[in-house]
Amino acid sequence: MKIIVTGGAGFLGSRVISELLAAQDAGHLPQQITEVVSLDLTETSVQDPRVSSVVGDIADPELLRRTVDEDTWAICHLAAVLSGGSEEDFDLSHRVNVHATHQLLEAARATGSRPRFLFTSSIAVFGGEMPETVPENLATQPDSTYGAFKAMGELLVNDYSRKGFVDARICRLPTISVRPGRPNSAASSFASGIIREPLQGEASVCPVPLETRMWLSSPNTVVANLVHAVTIEGEQIGRWRVLNLPGICVTVGEMLESLTAVGGQQARDLVTHQEDERIKSIVLSWPGDFDVDRVLELGFARDDSFEDAVRQFHQEFVA
Incomplete structure (x- = not known):
């Protein structure tokens, strides 16, 4: 088979x-x-x-x-x-x-x-x-x-x-964050880029407001x-x-706090803020939190925290 x-x-x-x-x-x-x-x-x-x-x-x-x-x-x-x-x-x-x-x-x-x-x-x-x-x-x-x-x-x-x-x-x-590699055509590509690039010493631009909730x-x-x-x-x-599928609800601002916790202030300083109306119109239409109690009972899993996901990427691809 x-x-x-x-x-x-x-x-x-x-x-x-x-x-x-x-x-x-x-x-x-x-x-x-x-x-x-x-x-x-x-x-x-x-x-x-x-x-x-x-x-x-x-x-x-x-x-x-x-x-x-x-x-x-x-x-x-x-x-x-x-x-x-x-x-x-x-x-x-x-x-x-x-x-x-x-x-x-x-x-x-x-x-x-x-x-x-x-x-x-x-x-x-x-x-x-x-x-x-x-x-x-x-x-x-x-x-x-x-x-x-x-x-x-x-x-x-x-x-x-x-x-x-x-x-x-x-x-x-x-x-999905943090994806390795380079940016793709997804409107949500920045959700990896604002973490991945700074952890590797590269600048990145955040195109949405810091209070934007993400399901990651x-x-x-x-x-x-x-x-x-x-x-x-x-x-x-x-x-x-x-x-x-289970995720965790995190604001973009909280994502950047996780970046600082893992990569330090020098990594956080590589992220600038420049809103992009095309990306905002797509991403801000998505929900930021879900009731997944039944899905978890079916044996599906979620990350403990976004900081854990950032550390996972850092250990696998940067450290």
């Missing part, structure tokens, strides 16, 4: 592949997996004899039909055009975030074997007036193209699951939660397969 990871060459996808292999080695997967397939525009960096790469266009239905077959136990659909890129290129975002998701679901349906289908969504599906703490059943009202297309994907995946075509797990990701999770915790979503039985989630 095999698992397919779309976006498997990316930062998150490559880590999910490695964590899936570790879960297999530890006997934590309910099915014996012999192969993990990365489906992306380039080959994955994960080096393991059980890992293979399919390089191609995620929106190509022929490629999907060749890749997704009766031997597919699970599909982890991580590939997406991110928030900033979606605002800049509506057509590309629709092609990847909506059309390709539909084509992938159709390929899974054609197998007749009801594979597990993990879909990574986003807190960007929310918008408009919201309570201080978002409950599980709050209706989506996206204020961005990215959020709108992710909300469409949620409905598609959930209905394919309701019909018995796939066994869905839909995970709304918190903003470290990369390690997000990856562990995604693999947990694959391993648990779908019936534990219920008919509505959407999960708000």
